[in-house]
Amino acid sequence: MTDIRLLVLDIDGTIAGKSNDVTEGVKQAIAAAQQQGVQVAIATGRMYRSAVRFHQAVQSPLPLMSYQGALIKDPVSGKLYRHTPLSREHTLALLAALAELEAAERLSIHLYIDDQLHVREILTDTREYAERSGIEPIPVGDLAAYLNGQRAIKTTKLLALSPDPTVISELLSRFKQQYPPAELYLTQSVSTFFEATHPLSNKGAAVKYLAEELLGLTPDQVMTVGDNFNDYEMIGYAGVGVAMGDAPEGVKAIADWVAPSVEDDGVVSAIEQFIL
Incomplete structure (x- = not known):
């Protein structure tokens, strides 16, 4: 049995499909994971302002990792943890x-x-x-x-x-x-x-920073779920890296597990498999 303490989720193609919203089923599975003491965070290529509503939808208490991790900021306190812009x-x-x-x-x-x-x-x-x-x-x-x-x-x-x-x-x-x-x-x-x-601005580096520097966790206590090449590094970093069913073959190849597609609420299956 894995001892997952941190679950990091991508947005588009992972927790949000064609509807551009998080389904009730996904919200319930995330809430069940949080009730077991697992912290939940968002890592996305999206703009910070575009990602905030998803951060709120999953009720994350952690900083939001946006722009592949180039901007890490807490939407509640407004604290900026990291900004690594392009030169x-x-x-x-x-x-x-x-x-x-x-x-x-x-x-x-x-x-x-x-x-x-x-x-x-x-x-x-x-x-x-x-x-x-x-x-x-x-x-x-x-x-x-x-x-x-x-x-x-x-x-x-x-x-x-x-x-x-x-x-x-x-x-x-x-x-x-x-x-x-x-x-x-x-x-x-x-x-x-x-x-x-910026070279430090990939989701793998962002998740490592959140897990190790802010939360004092090790990679084996982290689970990540994503669906495309910008999720490659965080899937590779985590003790449990999950690729969605619609992910390209190159992303599935490095994942520990492949979930059903976003339209089939694949995140629910992943949470049930490894956390609940």
Whole structure:
């Protein structure tokens, strides 16, 4: 029997599916785990402001790990635990490298600054993303010019969206050859997103920080559940790493257990299997 003291959950594709909400069944299973003394936390690629309602839905008393862990903050006290933004140099280099694809309208770019979404202009994919996230994007024109005109601002995350998954996989492959993991963390949370953050800003590093530095736990006392490549590191870190049924094969391969899909409340099965 495992002695899980911390359960860390991803949001999209894990506790929230097509409905964009946590189902009653998942809430009840999480509450049952908490009644057994297991602490529950959220780790997401989402913006902090977009993730807060899920943090509240699972009634987590712990800091919220947003932007793959680039921003770790407590929604109750407002205490900021960690913010590891991208360097200005890397942000501008990525914008320059993506400029041709953006000009050809093969992708659009999102910059996250001060927990606000900044875009060149509001396109259809940005509008859809904003609706799901419950946020209002800020159009600022040329993003590199905007950054250069605002010397003090820090970019928490860069996201490129393309309707063509091959564009995203080619970008990941190209930039991973150019930038080692010690320089940039590059990942995807869905097949149409390319995401770049500070090298310390991955969910594995965030969960390790929460578990070991804030809670004094060891990896074998941690269970994580996720559904995509941005969950890879936290699934690998935990004593019990669970992949959702819809996860890519590369993510399932490193998991200790594969749960049913999000639409089948796979998190409930995972909690019943390892905690209850």
